[in-house]
Amino acid sequence: MDSEQDKQQYEADARPVLEAPDIARVLTRIAHEIVERAKGADDVVLLGIPTRGVFLAQRLAAKLEEITDRKIPVGSLDITMYRDDLRMHPPRALARTDIPGDGIDGRLVVLVDDVLFSGRTIRAALDALNDIGRPRAVQLAVLVDRGHRELPIRADYVGKNLPTSLRETVKVQLAEEDGRDTVLLGVKRTARPGEQ
Amino acid sequence: MQRHLISAADLTRDDAVLILDTAEEMARVADRPIKKLPTLRGRTVVNLFFEDSTRTRISFEAAEKRLSADVINFTAKGSSVSKGESLKDTAQTLEAMGVDAVVIRHGASGAPYRLATSGWIDAAVINAGDGTHQHPTQALLDAFTMRRRLVGRDAGLGQDLAGRRITLVGDILHSRVARSNVDLLHTLGAEVTLVAPPTLVPVGVESWPCEVSYDLDSTLSKSDAVMLLRVQRERMNAAFFPTEREYSRRYGLDGDRMAKMPEHAIVMHPGPMVRGMEITAEVADSERCTAIEQVTNGVSIRMAVLYLLLGGNEPAVTHTRTEEK
Numbered sequence: 309m310d311s312e313q314d315k316q317q318y319e320a321d322a323r324p325v326l327e328a329p330d331i332a333r334v335l336t337r338i339a340h341e342i343v344e345r346a347k348g349a350d351d352v353v354l355l356g357i358p359t360r361g362v363f364l365a366q367r368l369a370a371k372l373e374e375i376t377d378r379k380i381p382v383g384s385l386d387i388t389m390y391r392d393d394l395r396m397h398p399p400r401a402l403a404r405t406d407i408p409g410d411g412i413d414g415r416l417v418v419l420v421d422d423v424l425f426s427g428r429t430i431r432a433a434l435d436a437l438n439d440i441g442r443p444r445a446v447q448l449a450v451l452v453d454r455g456h457r458e459l460p461i462r463a464d465y466v467g468k469n470l471p472t473s474l475r476e477t478v479k480v481q482l483a484e485e486d487g488r489d490t491v492l493l494g495v496k497r498t499a500r501p502g503e504q
Numbered sequence: 505m506q507r508h509l510i511s512a513a514d515l516t517r518d519d520a521v522l523i524l525d526t527a528e529e530m531a532r533v534a535d536r537p538i539k540k541l542p543t544l545r546g547r548t549v550v551n552l553f554f555e556d557s558t559r560t561r562i563s564f565e566a567a568e569k570r571l572s573a574d575v576i577n578f579t580a581k582g583s584s585v586s587k588g589e590s591l592k593d594t595a596q597t598l599e600a601m602g603v604d605a606v607v608i609r610h611g612a613s614g615a616p617y618r619l620a621t622s623g624w625i626d627a628a629v630i631n632a633g634d635g636t637h638q639h640p641t642q643a644l645l646d647a648f649t650m651r652r653r654l655v656g657r658d659a660g661l662g663q664d665l666a667g668r669r670i671t672l673v674g675d676i677l678h679s680r681v682a683r684s685n686v687d688l689l690h691t692l693g694a695e696v697t698l699v700a701p702p703t704l705v706p707v708g709v710e711s712w713p714c715e716v717s718y719d720l721d722s723t724l725s726k727s728d729a730v731m732l733l734r735v736q737r738e739r740m741n742a743a744f745f746p747t748e749r750e751y752s753r754r755y756g757l758d759g760d761r762m763a764k765m766p767e768h769a770i771v772m773h774p775g776p777m778v779r780g781m782e783i784t785a786e787v788a789d790s791e792r793c794t795a796i797e798q799v800t801n802g803v804s805i806r807m808a809v810l811y812l813l814l815g816g817n818e819p820a821v822t823h824t825r826t827e828e829k
Contacts, residue, residue: 399815
């Protein structure tokens with residue numbers, strides 16, 4: 309893990325590209341887009357990808373409930389064991405997979421993640437979904453799309469398109485995990501763990 | 505965590521809790537329509553069983569197959585071992601076939617350690633029981649069962665067994681399960697009491713991190729879990745106790761004794777159970793007996809160990825997430 313000092317230094321160097329009100333606004337917009345595209349979000353199930361995707365999915369679900377006046381099932385989908393780079397790193401601690409009680413068969417699953425980068429996480433998520441059930445359709449919502457795709461994958465709902473260079477890092481902080489809402493754009497100094 | 509799993513005593517508290525937490529996630533796979541993960545695709549695991557143990561072998565096999573590993577079962581009976589081949593030769597044969605992990609059960613204490621440290625083989629070695637020495641995955645599944653029942657499923661995540669009082673009853677002398685459990689439960693912060701006839705208590709038990717008692721009744725009321733050990737008839741080559749009846753009267757668990765245990769306390773048994781001697785049918789079939797759960801949990805624990813030892817390019821040593829989105 310980064311030391312506290314490293315973390316502070318990074319945050320001092322990094323430039324915020326989205327602040328708390330922007331994130332709230334962006335999520336509201338995505339919620340409306342989901343309702344519009346799904347024609348009412350009747351069969352929508354939101355699945356967040358741990359860690360921050362889960363918090364975003366929960367926030368989106370709350371907004372969808374405000375709009376549609378119905379309870380939207382929300383869960384989390386850990387994709388660790390489906391990653392294609394498992395053999396390149398030590399195994400990671402598993403996060404929680406929590407599929408809503410009614411399952412995902414025949415539903416419209418919206419995967420939710422914080423940053424879309426290479427697309428490999430989403431590929432793994434599609435594999436994981438395959439083992440859990442058969443959704444009617446799968447869509448993808450991300451807070452930030454930073455480009456540099458390595459697979460033919462694109463998001464259906466994007467909070468902010470953020471063209472980056474590979475030397476840059478994008479870090480999403482959410483109140484539930486990090487104490488505040490912000491998206492930071494920084495410059496990679498060395499290869500550090502935990503950066504995206 | 506180290507490259508091999510030879511002894512429960514090698515695990516730190518953090519390693520043990522990581523295995524238990526990982527097993528909790530693995531257990532959820534069993535609830536799915538497709539009980540399979542692609543995690544160990546392309547890896548080969550050999551179950552090398554020099555001693556019969558259908559229960560442990562099929563538990564490992566189920567775990568390996570759920571993680572998509574290629575599984576080779578090797579039993580000594582009918583193999584070249586019965587023609588006089590040594591452990592070293594067997595190991596080198598497996599090495600030449602390029603196996604990634606060896607799950608070994610051997611009658612001699614220390615055989616898995618020898619296999620892991622002799623340089624004969626490059627694979628990860630998992631001890632599935634060696635002589636009277638260790639059976640670490642059994643201890644882990646027992647601890648997992650206790651944590652689930654005594655602390656709770658979700659509430660248990662990240663928790664150890666600090667302050668829980670566990671009583672192990674029976675043939676401590678011949679039991680690798682007892683030895684592994686004492687080591688692991690101590691690491692997890694539990695207080696362990698061994699109860700056995702004096703003849704079935706091993707020499708040197710004073711150095712183990714536990715209490716020893718010869719009186720079951722006095723320990724029952726302060727136990728959160730009572731684990732009965734199988735009286736190993738095949739190892740009863742001397743008169744360790746007068747008769748089975750006497751053993752049963754003093755150390756067997758029946759309904760009356762179970763009633764003395766606190767309401768939340770559970771009864772555990774690693775199996776196979778000898779009904780009527782160590783445990784009455786009434787206790788074995790009661791809600792408080794976790795013997796069947798222990799079998800289910802065994803698969804989850806073995807999946808967790810295999811994932812943590814083989815899932816990456818090196819064994820799990822860190823929780824740090826290095827990922828590319």
